Amino acid sequence: MTAGAAAPGVATHCPYCSLQCGMSLVASTGAGAGAGGVEVLARDFPTNRGGMCRKGWTSARLLNGERLTTPLVRREPGGPLEPATFGEAVELTAGFIRAAQRVYGRDAVGAFGGGGLTNEKCYALGKFARVALRTRSIDYNGRFCMSSAAAAAQRAFGVDRGLPFPLTDLAHAALIVLVGSNLAETMPPAMQWLVRQRAAGGALIVIDPRRTGTAATADLHLQPLPGTDLALATGLLHLLIGTGGIDTGYIETRTTGFGDVRALTAAWWPERVERVTGVPVGVLRRAARMLADAPTAMILTARGAEQHSRGTDTVLGWINLALARGLPGRRHSGYGTLTGQGNGQGGREHGQKADQLPGYRRLADPADRAHVARVWGIDPDDLPAPGPSAYELLDSLGRDVRVLLVAGSNPVVSAPNAAHVERRLRALDALIVCDVVLSETAELADVVFPVTQWAEESGTMTNLEGRVLLRKQAVAPPPQVRSDLEVIAALAGSLGVTRGFPADAREVFDELRAASAGGLADYAGITWERIEAEDGVFWPCPSADHPGTPRMFGESFPTPDGRARFHPVEPRGPAEEPDEEYPLWLTTGRVLAHYQSGAQTRRIAELASSPGPFVEVHPVLAAALGLADGDAARLSSRRGSALLTVRVVDTIRPDTVFAPFHWGGAARVNTLTDPALDPASRMPAFKVCAARLEGVAAATVDGPAPR
Numbered sequence: 001m002t003a004g005a006a007a008p009g010v011a012t013h014c015p016y017c018s019l020q021c022g023m024s025l026v027a028s029t030g031a032g033a034g035a036g037g038v039e040v041l042a043r044d045f046p047t048n049r050g051g052m053c054r055k056g057w058t059s060a061r062l063l064n065g066e067r068l069t070t071p072l073v074r075r076e077p078g079g080p081l082e083p084a085t086f087g088e089a090v091e092l093t094a095g096f097i098r099a100a101q102r103v104y105g106r107d108a109v110g111a112f113g114g115g116g117l118t119n120e121k122c123y124a125l126g127k128f129a130r131v132a133l134r135t136r137s138i139d140y141n142g143r144f145c146m147s148s149a150a151a152a153a154q155r156a157f158g159v160d161r162g163l164p165f166p167l168t169d170l171a172h173a174a175l176i177v178l179v180g181s182n183l184a185e186t187m188p189p190a191m192q193w194l195v196r197q198r199a200a201g202g203a204l205i206v207i208d209p210r211r212t213g214t215a216a217t218a219d220l221h222l223q224p225l226p227g228t229d230l231a232l233a234t235g236l237l238h239l240l241i242g243t244g245g246i247d248t249g250y251i252e253t254r255t256t257g258f259g260d261v262r263a264l265t266a267a268w269w270p271e272r273v274e275r276v277t278g279v280p281v282g283v284l285r286r287a288a289r290m291l292a293d294a295p296t297a298m299i300l301t302a303r304g305a306e307q308h309s310r311g312t313d314t315v316l317g318w319i320n321l322a323l324a325r326g327l328p329g330r331r332h333s334g335y336g337t338l339t340g341q342g343n344g345q346g347g348r349e350h351g352q353k354a355d356q357l358p359g360y361r362r363l364a365d366p367a368d369r370a371h372v373a374r375v376w377g378i379d380p381d382d383l384p385a386p387g388p389s390a391y392e393l394l395d396s397l398g399r400d401v402r403v404l405l406v407a408g409s410n411p412v413v414s415a416p417n418a419a420h421v422e423r424r425l426r427a428l429d430a431l432i433v434c435d436v437v438l439s440e441t442a443e444l445a446d447v448v449f450p451v452t453q454w455a456e457e458s459g460t461m462t463n464l465e466g467r468v469l470l471r472k473q474a475v476a477p478p479p480q481v482r483s484d485l486e487v488i489a490a491l492a493g494s495l496g497v498t499r500g501f502p503a504d505a506r507e508v509f510d511e512l513r514a515a516s517a518g519g520l521a522d523y524a525g526i527t528w529e530r531i532e533a534e535d536g537v538f539w540p541c542p543s544a545d546h547p548g549t550p551r552m553f554g555e556s557f558p559t560p561d562g563r564a565r566f567h568p569v570e571p572r573g574p575a576e577e578p579d580e581e582y583p584l585w586l587t588t589g590r591v592l593a594h595y596q597s598g599a600q601t602r603r604i605a606e607l608a609s610s611p612g613p614f615v616e617v618h619p620v621l622a623a624a625l626g627l628a629d630g631d632a633a634r635l636s637s638r639r640g641s642a643l644l645t646v647r648v649v650d651t652i653r654p655d656t657v658f659a660p661f662h663w664g665g666a667a668r669v670n671t672l673t674d675p676a677l678d679p680a681s682r683m684p685a686f687k688v689c690a691a692r693l694e695g696v697a698a699a700t701v702d703g704p705a706p707r
């Protein structure tokens with residue numbers, strides 16, 4: 001889509017990922033225009049500098065494509081979803097909620113939110129659960145995304161802000177180590193900072209079982225077995241200690257706990273690490289030397305390293321390495337995680353998480369409860385206790401939780417062990433879904449509320465750097481469509497809670513600022529006016545005269561003693577190992593054209609089949625299995641199977657197959673994934689399980705195309 005109109009347009013941000021690329025929406029009647037005739041133009045914003053990916057360029061299509069325009073209700077069990085008025089949908093929902101709570105208690109009604117929702121929506125949903133439903137049963141899809149990195153950063157640094165420095169700092173690091181990130185496909189415009197970094201003489205190490213587009217640009221690519229990153233990090237630390245490549249001054253003055261880590265690391269000599277990870281000793285030594293020699297360095301993890309049943313330990317292992325090397329808080333150096341969803345950062349701060357209150361406060365902490373209860377005008381004793389994590393919540397549906405409200409997630413496609421999750425959703429007394437489209441999850445609902453999306457409303461988002469942004473309304477929504485805030489306000493009202501749920505986003509934001517004041521993620525000094533005037537404001541920002549905090553940890557860490565903490569974490573194998581029946585390792589992830597469960601991008605013609613569902617197979621494995629490029633195949637695990645098209649590539653390890661998770665139906669890869677949960681973060685093992693691959697007649701796959 002090219003720039004056609006000269007109109008100034010509305011300066012806003014992309015509907016999708018955490019890069020939140022700046023874009024302008026301008027009135028247009030051109031071929032690329034969406035509803036209300038708007039077109040996407042590039043905009044100069046600090047993170048993307050005019051760059052966008054295909055999803056961003058085509059995003060205006062979301063506005064006039066296939067989307068919900070009226071509430072839908074199922075008037076009798078097993079009957080069809082039929083159009084209804086907003087009032088009928090609200091009354092029906094309130095009836096379900098009252099009935100379930102009367103019979104089974106308050107916790108029998110649950111909520112499931114999303115990291116793509118604005119800060120205001122996350123805040124309102126959490127407050128709705130705790131104040132109007134008074135249930136402990138609330139969690140969200142960020143549990144499947146950022147929870148391991150968040151748990152590790154909290155333990156090590158005392159705070160979880162994805163990047164504790166601006167993205168543009170990447171351009172100045174002498175060395176960047178990307179662990180389990182395919183930035184070239186998942187945040188393409190961010191690659192410009194790596195290009196600049198390389199042009200300035202910097203080096204890049206990529207750690208990924210596949211030679212991805214990102215890995216192909218690296219100076220050094222380590223290709224470990226999925227799930228062995230902790231052994232790798234521990235082995236690199238072993239080498240750094242052995243060669244004097246650690247920063248003893250930093251360790252002494254800025255950290256605690258190195259002794260135990262040093263002791264544990266002694267047992268991870270290079271040959272042992274090669275045996276566990278498959279990364280040759282020579283490559284390990286080269287990586288360690290690059291780390292030891294670089295005057296500045298950044299270690300960045302993403303989902304490849306984090307989405308494991310020991311994801312928190314794994315991230316702690318990379319943080320140990322960063323601390324031993326003296327990186328966090330140093331100029332153009334540090335550890336960070338690359339947050340995924342549009343508001344993946346804000347989404348984990350404002351209280352939709354099972355154990356959390358706004359401002360990154362803890363639901364189990366009496367002082368935190370008292371502060372938020374005061375802002376909400378309730379008795380702290382009326383706040384529920386922490387509830388179950390996302391998978392545990394979904395697993396309990398139809399038993400402990402009888403009515404579920406989903407907003408901003410499509411778990412039928414994106415949850416681990418998805419066939420089981422789908423059965424649990426079907427076992428509910430009632431499922432209520434707020435969405436823009438009729439997602440696979442909405443299809444199962446008893447009540448569907450159509451909601452406004454990004455360009456049809458205004459709201460704040462917090463990007464991967466902790467920069468709070470304003471996503472501004474550019475078009476009017478269809479007449480029957482309300483915002484999530486209006487739906488929440490109406491539901492609260494019908495439950496008799498008529499105060500405290502404004503439908504106006506700016507009013508909600510102002511309350512959020514007060515609720516977050518004094519918390520770790522302090523937004524008190526951030527206003528919509530400041531955001532616009534300053535290209536966003538970095539939290540913490542405790543007061544109107546505070547400049548915000550682009551860089552953290554320069555002087556100290558927000559831990560009781562001001563020091564960062566090492567953690568002795570022992571490498572362990574994945575929760576599930578291959579055997580004769582399931583001899584392969586399966587890992588999963590993303591492709592450029594599709595976003596998450598695909599609910600949005602599969603409805604955009606330019607993106608829909610570029611590509612369709614597939615599985616990547618090494619030529620050696622393909623030959624052994626008698627499979628050729630383009631063949632139809634069944635990929636199975638102990639939980640179920642999916643039908644996929646074989647893509648033969650020499651960029652993957654021969655013992656591992658990779659499949660993206662963007663499709664539902666017969667191509668649903670999450671039918672296979674392992675819900676083994678990390679003990680600390682409750683993250684499932686999306687990135688590794690045992691699998692089997694076999695050819696099937698093409699007809700089986702060519703049936704009704706999965707959407």
Ligand SMILES: Nc1nc2c(c(=O)[nH]1)N[C@H]1C(S)=C(S)[C@@H](COP(=O)(O)OP(=O)(O)OC[C@H]3O[C@@H](n4cnc5c(=O)[nH]c(N)nc54)[C@H](O)[C@@H]3O)O[C@H]1N2
Pocket residue numbers: 017018145179180181182183185186187207208209210212225226227228229302303304305339340341342587588589590591592593594595596597658687688
């Ligand atoms: N196009 C696109 N972009 C997106 C999204 C999308 O759906 N589509 N989603 C957004 C969201 S919410 C997120 S969370 C981010 C995710 O962004 P990324 O983390 O970059 O994406 P993934 O493809 O899930 O995983 C990255 C890489 O991890 C590798 N990997 C698999 N297993 C392992 C392992 O055990 N160890 C290591 N080191 N690597 C491993 C995979 O081969 C893959 O290349 O992307 C965001 N951007």
Ligand SMILES: Nc1nc2c(c(=O)[nH]1)N[C@H]1C(S)=C(S)[C@@H](COP(=O)(O)OP(=O)(O)OC[C@H]3O[C@@H](n4cnc5c(=O)[nH]c(N)nc54)[C@H](O)[C@@H]3O)O[C@H]1N2
Pocket residue numbers: 114115116117118141142144145146303307340341406407408409410411413414415416434435436437439451452453454484588589590595596597598599600661669670673686687
């Ligand atoms: N196998 C495997 N599975 C994975 C992953 C993986 O790497 N491998 N990654 C995991 C990760 S990191 C993530 S983040 C999850 C994401 O998976 P999901 O939680 O399913 O995320 P989306 O597909 O983005 O779903 C968002 C839904 O909200 C709707 N929506 C958009 N805007 C709004 C709004 O303003 N309000 C409301 N109410 N709805 C809105 C969209 O139309 C869509 O249906 O998937 C996880 N699942």
Ligand code: SF4
Pocket residue numbers: 014015016017018019020021048051052053054055056057186187188189
């Ligand atoms: S990189 Fe992310 S924010 Fe930027 S255009 Fe693509 S999807 Fe949108």
Ligand SMILES: [Mo]
Pocket residue numbers: 144145146340341
């Ligand atoms: Mo994510």
